[in-house]
Amino acid sequence: MxxxxxxxxxxxxxxxxxxxxxxxxxxxxxxxxxxxxxxxxxxxxxxxxxxxxxxxxxxxxxxxxxxxxxxxxxxxxxxxxxxxxxxxxxxxxxxxxxxxxxxxxxxxxxxxxxxxxxxxxxxxxxxxxxxxxxxxxxRILLGMPTSNVSNSNDSMSNNLKPHPDFPSVKHWAALQVKAPDAWEQGYDGTGVTIGIIDSGVRLTHDCLYDAYVGLENNGWFDPERKSDSPRDDLGHGTSCLSLAVGQFGLGVAPGSKWMACLMYDSNLGWMEDYALQCFQFMICPTDHEGNNKDCSKSPRVINNSWSYGSDEDDSNMRMIIPIFEALDILLVFSAGNAGTACGSVSAPGSYKEFLGVGGSTIDDFYWGGSGAGPSRTDGSIKPDLVAPGSFIFIANNARQGEYVTADGTSFSSPIVAGVIALMLQKNPRLTKDEIKEILYKSCDRLAVSHVPCGNVSNDLYPNNRVGYGRISAIKAINNTP
Structure with a gap:
């Protein structure tokens, strides 16, 4: 029984x-x-x-x-x-x-x-x-891997064209977007903080250390470990940030400060929930443990060199659009490295509310690895504009004084974030929409040899290869009231 x-x-x-x-x-x-x-x-x-x-x-x-x-x-x-x-x-x-x-x-x-x-x-x-x-x-997101990385520190030597007034400039991209001309007018991003959501940052890299806002200013958040000092196991964030604020003529806005949030899980990859925690941190920065928020530390511009895959559900990102619209915070995204196929521009850079940045070459051509429009999300013309994204000189995470070259729109995006910092130094009262309009007027046209997309001729601007064209820092400064 x-x-x-x-x-x-x-x-x-x-x-x-x-x-x-x-x-x-x-x-x-x-x-x-x-x-x-x-x-x-x-x-x-x-x-x-x-x-x-x-x-x-x-x-x-x-x-x-x-x-x-x-x-x-x-x-x-x-x-x-x-x-x-x-x-x-x-x-x-x-x-x-x-x-x-x-x-x-x-x-x-x-x-x-x-x-x-x-x-x-x-x-x-x-x-x-x-x-x-x-x-x-x-979800584990696509992220934004780089490609064609070269470990040769002097591989750029044949392509350097020193600026006559700034012989220390070591990066052709800064020269091509005419950042030194903006510096000459007194605009190097001083007084502006750039936020970055990425794989972290190597704090001890010589071109980044002095620009960190500091832990006492709620400058770092690590959702995974709650570490009290910026770290970067992957190296991607370190490289991207160097194009925005890097010293020694590398970054477009070397006078700016930076704050960062890590969305990369050491064991898995680019995590959706970490990205959302990072957006919260950027809206109202906290201490490294996630407490004591101080909304006065919130940056005006945030760089995001990552994306969703074409088959991923990005509904959570669409949900946060009204928040950043209401708070007038500009999100800058890479257009992705999916190549020349029409409609290949990645989300969230494909959203009309966000600034999507594609890539250009050292010869001022559209870079063939850069994602093209139109947006699969809303049909808008994308990318919004382009910046150097091929054969880019960047800080390397491996050692504190090492630099390498690589390809990817991951590096185009922080260049534009740096230009925005220059604009905000000149006029801190600019709204998000005003910044975008000024950027659109501050582009140089460049050659496109690929087929047009979205029934928009490559001779028209904006188009679905390069948007309004390749950004010019000095034009952006001159167009800023």
Whole structure:
């Protein structure tokens, strides 16, 4: 009898469990269910039914007459955090009582919750909460790998054309966009901070160290380890940043400061949830542990040399557009290295709200590796403009004084971010839209030998190969009121 009773009890438990999963299957995404049943745990993002749209819309109406930037950023971040706290309470109670205490972060920017190594049981408990809309696995993004890296420090020697007034300039790209001419007028980015979301930064590199805003100014956030000093295991962020603020004639805005957030997971890759945490950090910078936010430290321009793959769901990025529009923060993205095929420009650089930057060559041609438009997202002409992106001299992460050459629109984007810093030094009151309009008027035309895209001739500007053309720093300064 006892043996039969045990069997019956086991069958009953299994039956109840199947019913429990059945009631939540519309909340838990099928791919997540398969993986977590197989592996026992995984990284998840929980999306709640209460979206941020109403909060943002109300904020825009209430702050129409508010001119204080810090006050506006603080108000919106407080409102979004309040929404997240109120709607996520029940789920957070489950997480905080979970065995092993999994790491989590409230993504108030999208009213989501990211949880690392969530168990099967925890996922099912969360799915039963009425305020939960969806649970899915955290995505690993495409990122933005570089190509054709050369370790020869003197490989640029035959291509250097020293500026007569700045013989220390060692990078043809800075010369081509006429950055030294802007420096000569007194505009080197002094007083402007450039944000970068990437694989991190090697703080000790000689061309970057002095430009760091410092930990005391909320200059660094590492979602993975909460490290108290900038690091870069991959090297990508170090190289990109050197084109914006690098010393020794390398960066376009050598007088600017930088702050950084790491979105690269040492074991997996470019993480979606880390990117969202980084955007939160850039809106209201915190200390390295994620506390003590200070919205006055928020940068006006943020470089993003990464992208989604063509087949990836970028809905989360579309959700944050209204926030950056409302706060007047300009996001600069690389156009991607997908090549010459029409429509190959990568998201989020393909969004009309963001500035998408393609690549050009040392001979002032469209670089064939650069993603072309039109945008698959909204049909707009992309990229917006181009900057040097082939055979680029960059800081190397391997050693603190090493430099290499490489290809990629990853390097085009920070050049434009640097030009924006020059403009903001001259006129800090420029709005995001004004900056974009000035940039569009500040481009030089360049040769395009590839077929036109989107029924727009390459002889017309903007077009879907080079947008408005190759940026000119001195034109941007002269066009800035």
């Amino acid at each position: 006892n043996h039969l009773q045990v069997k019956f009890s086991t069958l009953t438990l299994v039956f109840v469990h199947v019913l429990y999963v059945k009631t939540t299957e519309n909340v838990i995404q099928p791919d997540l269910m398969k993986k977590i049943q197989k592996e026992g745990s995984t990284n998840i993002i929980v999306t709640f039914k209460f979206r941020t749209n109403d909060t943002i819309s109300r904020f825009v109406q209430e702050t129409k007459s508010t001119s204080n930037r810090v006050e506006k950023i603080t108000k919106l971040s407080d409102e979004l955090q309040k929404l997240a706290t109120s709607t996520q309470k029940q789920v957070l109670d489950f997480v905080n009582t979970e065995r092993g205490k999994p790491k989590y972060c409230i993504l108030w920017i999208t009213n989501q919750l990211t949880i690392r190594n969530a168990s099967f049981d925890l996922v099912n408990k969360i799915a039963a909460v009425s305020d939960v809309l969806e649970i899915r696995e955290t």
